[in-house]
Amino acid sequence: MPENLNTEPAAEQTAADTATDTALATADGRIPPSPVPVASQGGDLGHDGGGSLLRQIFTGNSLVAFLSVVLAIVLGGVLIAVTDEKVGAAATYFFARPSDTLSAIWTAASGAYVALFQGSIFNPNAQTFEGMIYPITETLTVATPLICAGLGVALAFRAGLFNIGAQGQIIIGATFAGWVGFTWHPPVGLHLALVIVGGLLGGAVWGGVVGLLKARTGAHEVIVTIMLNYIAQFLLLFLLTTPAFQRPGNTNPISPLLDQSALYPLVMGEQFRLHWGFLVAVAATVFVWWLLNRSTVGFEFRAVGANPSAARTAGINVSKGYILVMAIAGALAGLAGVAQVAGTEKVLSGGVAATFGFDAITVALLGRSSPWGTFWAGLLFGAFRAGGTAMQADTGTPIDIVLVVQSLIVLFIAAPPLVRAVFGLNPRKKKTKKAAVAAAEGAGAA
Amino acid sequence: MSATTLTPTSPKAAAVDKPVSWKVPVTLSVVAVAALVVFGSMAPGASATFGISTDRDLLQLPALTVSGVAGGWVCALAMLALAGYSVYLARAAAKLPAWVPIVFGALFVVGFLIWVVAGARTTSISLAGLIAGSVTLAVPLVFGSLSGVLCERAGVVNIAIEGQLLGGAFTAAVLSTVTGSVYVGLLGAAVAGALVSLILAIFSIKYVVNQIIVGVVLNVLISGLTGYLFSTVLTRDPEHFNAPGRLPIIEIPFLSAIPIIGPILFRQSVVGYLMYIAVAAVWFGLFKTKWGLRVRAVGEHPQAADTVGIKVNRIRFWNVILGGAIAGVGGSFFTLVAVDSFTKDISGGRGFIALAALIFGRWNPIGAFLAALLFGFADNLQSLLTIIGTPVPSQFMAMLPYAVTIFAVAGLVGRSRPPAADGIPYVKG
Numbered sequence: 001m002p003e004n005l006n007t008e009p010a011a012e013q014t015a016a017d018t019a020t021d022t023a024l025a026t027a028d029g030r031i032p033p034s035p036v037p038v039a040s041q042g043g044d045l046g047h048d049g050g051g052s053l054l055r056q057i058f059t060g061n062s063l064v065a066f067l068s069v070v071l072a073i074v075l076g077g078v079l080i081a082v083t084d085e086k087v088g089a090a091a092t093y094f095f096a097r098p099s100d101t102l103s104a105i106w107t108a109a110s111g112a113y114v115a116l117f118q119g120s121i122f123n124p125n126a127q128t129f130e131g132m133i134y135p136i137t138e139t140l141t142v143a144t145p146l147i148c149a150g151l152g153v154a155l156a157f158r159a160g161l162f163n164i165g166a167q168g169q170i171i172i173g174a175t176f177a178g179w180v181g182f183t184w185h186p187p188v189g190l191h192l193a194l195v196i197v198g199g200l201l202g203g204a205v206w207g208g209v210v211g212l213l214k215a216r217t218g219a220h221e222v223i224v225t226i227m228l229n230y231i232a233q234f235l236l237l238f239l240l241t242t243p244a245f246q247r248p249g250n251t252n253p254i255s256p257l258l259d260q261s262a263l264y265p266l267v268m269g270e271q272f273r274l275h276w277g278f279l280v281a282v283a284a285t286v287f288v289w290w291l292l293n294r295s296t297v298g299f300e301f302r303a304v305g306a307n308p309s310a311a312r313t314a315g316i317n318v319s320k321g322y323i324l325v326m327a328i329a330g331a332l333a334g335l336a337g338v339a340q341v342a343g344t345e346k347v348l349s350g351g352v353a354a355t356f357g358f359d360a361i362t363v364a365l366l367g368r369s370s371p372w373g374t375f376w377a378g379l380l381f382g383a384f385r386a387g388g389t390a391m392q393a394d395t396g397t398p399i400d401i402v403l404v405v406q407s408l409i410v411l412f413i414a415a416p417p418l419v420r421a422v423f424g425l426n427p428r429k430k431k432t433k434k435a436a437v438a439a440a441e442g443a444g445a446a
Numbered sequence: 447m448s449a450t451t452l453t454p455t456s457p458k459a460a461a462v463d464k465p466v467s468w469k470v471p472v473t474l475s476v477v478a479v480a481a482l483v484v485f486g487s488m489a490p491g492a493s494a495t496f497g498i499s500t501d502r503d504l505l506q507l508p509a510l511t512v513s514g515v516a517g518g519w520v521c522a523l524a525m526l527a528l529a530g531y532s533v534y535l536a537r538a539a540a541k542l543p544a545w546v547p548i549v550f551g552a553l554f555v556v557g558f559l560i561w562v563v564a565g566a567r568t569t570s571i572s573l574a575g576l577i578a579g580s581v582t583l584a585v586p587l588v589f590g591s592l593s594g595v596l597c598e599r600a601g602v603v604n605i606a607i608e609g610q611l612l613g614g615a616f617t618a619a620v621l622s623t624v625t626g627s628v629y630v631g632l633l634g635a636a637v638a639g640a641l642v643s644l645i646l647a648i649f650s651i652k653y654v655v656n657q658i659i660v661g662v663v664l665n666v667l668i669s670g671l672t673g674y675l676f677s678t679v680l681t682r683d684p685e686h687f688n689a690p691g692r693l694p695i696i697e698i699p700f701l702s703a704i705p706i707i708g709p710i711l712f713r714q715s716v717v718g719y720l721m722y723i724a725v726a727a728v729w730f731g732l733f734k735t736k737w738g739l740r741v742r743a744v745g746e747h748p749q750a751a752d753t754v755g756i757k758v759n760r761i762r763f764w765n766v767i768l769g770g771a772i773a774g775v776g777g778s779f780f781t782l783v784a785v786d787s788f789t790k791d792i793s794g795g796r797g798f799i800a801l802a803a804l805i806f807g808r809w810n811p812i813g814a815f816l817a818a819l820l821f822g823f824a825d826n827l828q829s830l831l832t833i834i835g836t837p838v839p840s841q842f843m844a845m846l847p848y849a850v851t852i853f854a855v856a857g858l859v860g861r862s863r864p865p866a867a868d869g870i871p872y873v874k875g
Binding site for chain 2: 079083219226398402407410411
C-alpha cells in the first residue's frame, strides 16, 4: 500500500506538532489549555472537500477511518457471538465438533448485522416497494437531529471549543420551538418559520451562555456545558409540570400536540416519517461549510481554534469569537431540537432529545469536524440507530451494541497508530512517539 | 511565549494585576439580600422541627424547634453581616479569609432548611436521617471525585468517572454473584475501574489522543457494554449473574449510638469506611509524601518535572490506573450497598456530579469530599422535600449541584483553578 506509506509520516507529524503547539499556546499553563482535539486540529483546516472524495480515500486518514469502522464492527460481532445462547451451547462440545461453534458464531453475528442492514438501508423481504425503502427513510429521519447537533459540535471544535452541551442546547431549542408550536396560532407558513426561529434562539441562548462565561471568566466550556445539560433537562421537566407547558387534563409531564401548521411537512407522504427537517439539515451543512470556508467570521473561528494567542495578536477578537461560535453551535443544536419536536415527535416531553446530544459528539468526531464529514457520519450513526431498533425487534440483540460499535469507531479513529498496528500497516513497530518526533524532525529538515 | 502577549482581558492576567476581586463580595451581597427577602420577609408563620436523635441512639436529645420567622431573620441578617464584612475587606484591599464564604454557605443552608421545612405541609423532619442519608448518597461521589483528583493532579483530565463507576458497579454485581462473595465483588470492582482507566491511559498517554474525547467516548462505551451484557446475559439468568447480595453494615459498638455522628462515622458498610480511609490517604499521599510532590509537579509543569528526572508519563499512567481503581470501588456502592442488583446505567450521571464535586472542591481531596457531601445533601434533601410537600419544585433542588459548579468555575464563589498542565499530553523532546 504505497499511498499509506507516503501519508503516514504526515499524520504522525501532525500529532507531534499539535502537541507542541498546545504546549506553546498555553504559555506554560498561564492560559487555559486549548482543548481542541489533536484529531480536529489535524492539519485539514481549509479543505473539507466533499467534492474531493477520491483524494480523501487515498489519504491515510480515510483509510484509517474505514479500517476503524471495520474493526469496530468485527469487535461488535465478537461481543454478539460471545453472549449468544446458541454459541454458548455449541461451545460446550467445541472439541467434539468445532464446526458447530463456528457456525453458531457466524449465525449470531451475521444475523444481527443483516437485521441491522435491513432495518436501516433496504429490506428485501417487505411485500411492497414502500416497505422495502422504508428503512432508508427511517435512517434519514433519525440522522436529521444527529447531523444538526453534530454540526454544532463540529463548528465549536473548529474554534477550539469542546462543546459537550449539544444535549442541553437541543432540549432548550426544542422547548422554545415546542412552546411556540402549541401556544401561538399564527397562519400556516409563518407558524413553522416562528417555530424554527424559536428553536434557533433557544439553542443559541443556551450555547451563547457558555461562550460568554468562557470569554468573560475563563470558565472551562467542558465543565459548563456538562452542567448546563443537566440544568436544561431539569428545567424542561419542571416546565412540563407548569400550566403553560403541560397538556390540559393530563398529569404526565407532556405538552399538548403541536399545531399542524407548526410541523415540518412530510417529504414522501403519509407512509414515511421523513420530514423537511432533513432538507433543513442539508441546508445547515451547506451553511456551515460556507461559514467555515468562505466567510471572514469562519476564518476567524478557525484562527481562534488553531491558536488563540496568535489570533489575538493578529487583531481577532477572541472573546467575540467564543461567544459567537457557541451561539451558532447552540442554534444548530436547537435546529436538531426543532427536528425532534416539529418533525419526529410532534410533542414536547422529557425525553425529546433522547441521547442525540451525546451521539452528536461522536458524530462530529467521526466526521473529523468538517461539515460534510459530519453529514456522512450523521447518516452512518442514523443508520446504526434506526437499524438497531429493527435489530432488537428481529433478533433480540439489544440496541446497546450500537453504542459499543459507535464508541469503538471513534476511539480507533482517534488513534491511527493503533489501527495501523492491528492491520499490520505499521512498518515501524513500537515506539510510536519517538517515531512521531523523528518524523516531525525529518519533515522539518525536508 | 512571554506574558506580554496576554492582553488585560485575559482573566488570569487580570487576577494578577488586580489583587482584590469584587466578584465574591458582590455575589455574597446579592445572595444575602435575596435571603433577607425570601427567608426573612417571606418567612412562613409555622415553626420547623428537626429531630436529632433516633431510637437507636444511647442519648435521647429533644427535637429542635425553630420559629420560621425568627430563624429566617437571624440567618439572613448574619449573612448580610458577612457580606458587609467582605465588602469592607475588599475596600481595604485585604484578602478575604477562607472561612467567610464557608460560614456564609452554611448559614444559607440552615436558613433555607428552616424556611423550606416551616413552609411545608409536614413541618418536621429528622435531621439525623437527613444527614446520614446525605453521607450515604455521597459515597460514590466521593470515590468518583477522588479518582478525578488523582488523574487531574497528574495532568490527565478524567471525564470517564461515570464509566469507571458504571464498570465497577457491573463487575461488583457479576463477580459477587458468580463467586458468592461480596468481597471478591468489591475487589473486582476496583479491577474493573482500573481497566476502564487503562483504556483512558493507553489512548491519552501512549497515543496522545485528546483526553476529553477518550473520556466522553469511554462513558458511551461502558454504558453500551454494560447495558448490552445486562440485556443479554444478566436478564437471561439473573440468579447466576445478578444477585450479588449486600455488603453487611458494620456497627462499632457504643460509638454508633452517638446521635448524628454515630450513624455517619460508625454505622457503615466496608465501602463507607473505605471512603474515609481513601480521602485521608489521598490527601496525605498528595500533600505529605515525595510521591505526591512528584504527582503535583507532573500536573503543574511536566517539563520541569522531566528535567529533574521524574518519569512524567509513567507517573501519569499509574495515577490514572489508581484513580480508576478507586472509582471502581465507589461503583460497587450501587450494586452492593444501595441495592443488590445491577440495572442499566445504574450510576445515573453521578460520575458527572463527582466531576462537579472535584471542581467545586478545587482539585483537593478534602475539598472534593466536602463538595460531594454537599451534593449528597442536596440530593437527599430533594427526595425528602418531595415527601414532606414543599412549594419548592424538586427539579430546582436537583439542579443545585450543577448550578453551583458553574458559579464555581465562573469564579463567582472563589476561583477554581485546575492544575496547569491538566489535559495537555506530554511528549518528550
